[in-house]
Amino acid sequence: MTPTGREELIPALRAAGLRVTAPRVAVLAEMTDGEHMTADQLALAVRDRLGTISTQAVYDVLGALTKAGLLRRIEPAGSAARYETRVGDNHHHVVCRACGAITDVDCVVGEPPCLSPASASGFVIDEAEVTFWGLCPDCQTTSKPTEKERVR
């Protein structure tokens, strides 16, 4: 949850050189409460609260906002792409193998890229993405194996 108030959304869009439109404001507003949402969840949320939006518009908006640097896209294996408003800092994620819940984790090291591989095989590296896998507090206590148990 970034401390971005509704009123700051419009200036934020303008500052990023983007035109201010209803879908964009709506998506951005939904994003500020409810992190790590998928395009689909976002579409439902926007429709529920603020009227109508086409699925494709959601993708367009997410694409534009991501390209503009207002949103960050993450794609944990086995899940649809998710988006978050925390950009610019170097944080990572913990993903629950059972329920798919995602939580932010502050960077263990410091400045990005937070790690340099011992040997990069000649690659020029600009980002180190770290994903921790495990069980969230809720799913730890669930004794019976979760129905839709993730394979990995």
Add this chain to the structure above:
Amino acid sequence: MTPTGREELIPALRAAGLRVTAPRVAVLAEMTDGEHMTADQLALAVRDRLGTISTQAVYDVLGALTKAGLLRRIEPAGSAARYETRVGDNHHHVVCRACGAITDVDCVVGEPPCLSPASASGFVIDEAEVTFWGLCPDCQTTSKPTEKERVR
């Protein structure tokens, strides 16, 4: 490239409690030279060299081998799932943003999970997956922006 000779494939399958079938041996053989292949590439390679195999059989085999621990599945954002024979050790990957090439990177730290997040929010973590993003040697020299430039 794991030092697994063709002759060791069959015992390896048996040891894993799997029945030895032509598709399994063929897939496993292809995997030993040609790392980080997708299901599709694998299907083509097997058909080219060893005859016929259905796409679904490739998925079945990959699933079985992965579950048995003979293969590891990796899913870099924006790419189809890829498989590798290096299992058990704790290594990571560098992915080229331009061409999608993947190279192994030895773990920076040591034993898995190689990193412990400062605060895991109550998660019990069993794996830390690290993916470095950048440009491979070939794509660094390519002055003109790659056609199918990856978005992220």
Add this chain to the structure above:
DNA sequence: ATCGAGAATGGAATCGTTCTGAATTGGGTA
């Protein structure tokens, strides 16, 4: 108020993967 570029819409298409059910086959057993 006008106008053009950028954005939204709706529909179809694509890609990778999974599901289903029938046919085949490995390999333990009689």
Add this chain to the structure above:
DNA sequence: TACCCAATTCAGAACGATTCCATTCTCGAT
């Protein structure tokens, strides 16, 4: 060695997420 069953393969359909397309709409500069 022949037999049999469960494991495996096959074929085709279904699926979810995402992208592509052409048309219509609208923001915001003039």
